[in-house]
Amino acid sequence: MRIAVVGAAGMVGSRVVNEAVGRGHDLIAVFRKEPTAAPPPGVLAVGGDANDPGHMGRLFAGTDAIVAATRPAPGHEDTAVRTTTALLTAAATARTRILVVGGAAPLRNPGHPDRLVLDSPEYVPERFRAIAAASAAQLDACRTHPADWVYLSPPALLEPGLRTGRYRRGTTTLLTTADGASRVSAEDLAVAVLDELENPGGEKHFTIGY
Numbered sequence: 001m002r003i004a005v006v007g008a009a010g011m012v013g014s015r016v017v018n019e020a021v022g023r024g025h026d027l028i029a030v031f032r033k034e035p036t037a038a039p040p041p042g043v044l045a046v047g048g049d050a051n052d053p054g055h056m057g058r059l060f061a062g063t064d065a066i067v068a069a070t071r072p073a074p075g076h077e078d079t080a081v082r083t084t085t086a087l088l089t090a091a092a093t094a095r096t097r098i099l100v101v102g103g104a105a106p107l108r109n110p111g112h113p114d115r116l117v118l119d120s121p122e123y124v125p126e127r128f129r130a131i132a133a134a135s136a137a138q139l140d141a142c143r144t145h146p147a148d149w150v151y152l153s154p155p156a157l158l159e160p161g162l163r164t165g166r167y168r169r170g171t172t173t174l175l176t177t178a179d180g181a182s183r184v185s186a187e188d189l190a191v192a193v194l195d196e197l198e199n200p201g202g203e204k205h206f207t208i209g210y
């Protein structure tokens with residue numbers, strides 16, 4: 001597959017690029033700034049701002065899938081919807097499906113199914129409230145957009161770690177382990193992204209976790 005990854009320098013985007021290259025896919029890595037480290041051999045590195053749907057649409061022409069892995073800088077969370085909408089529009093123009101790596105916030109709380117993770121301080125401490133609200137609004141933007149999208153909600157904790165190649169897949173409720181933890185490594189999230197692109201599960205909104 002020819003896959004474009006936007007946010008390729010980020011925690012998630014860089015791991016999606018590595019996972020996709022390891023599986024033999026043809027990669028376009030979209031960087032907003034000049035990358036500090038060279039992308040893996042064979043990856044086409046291009047510059048571009050996700051908020052420019054015309055430029056993104058041209059970059060996406062001829063791709064089979066797009067991965068949106070952008071995240072607004074702290075204090076600019078209100079830009080998440082605009083950026084996601086621009087990428088959805090560019091994907092629709094290119095007639096390519098797009099996987100949006102979003103947040104855990106729009107998932108249901110497993111202990112209180114009437115409550116979103118967004119409104120669950122045990123999963124979203126106050127300091128993460130703004131980015132959590134932005135990710136819930138991001139999913140709402142997807143739901144009203146005609147693009148061929150799928151939204152992946154990570155578990156509550158997503159951080160660099162080991163690639164085990166193992167994870168569980170769920171739909172719209174946060175996944176937790178027996179001890180109540182909700183986590184996955186960014187490396188295993190990248191495995192799930194590529195699994196979904198290679199074998200779509202069919203849900204518009206899904207989650208993963210250990």
Ligand SMILES: NC(=O)c1ccc[n+]([C@@H]2O[C@H](COP(=O)([O-])OP(=O)(O)OC[C@H]3O[C@@H](n4cnc5c(N)ncnc54)[C@H](OP(=O)(O)O)[C@@H]3O)[C@@H](O)[C@H]2O)c1
Nearest residue numbers: 007009010011012032049050070071101102103104156158
């Ligand atoms: N538990 C959770 O729910 C959870 C936890 C972590 C992350 N996430 C989600 O996962 C996704 C990826 O997050 P991350 O941690 O990988 O973020 P990150 O490490 O901050 O990387 C985000 C990347 O997006 C790029 N970017 C931002 N705006 C852009 C734009 N307009 N045009 C082009 N590139 C742009 C940034 O580029 P620059 O380098 O130029 O700034 C950066 O490289 C986000 O949706 C985030 O909310 C969810």
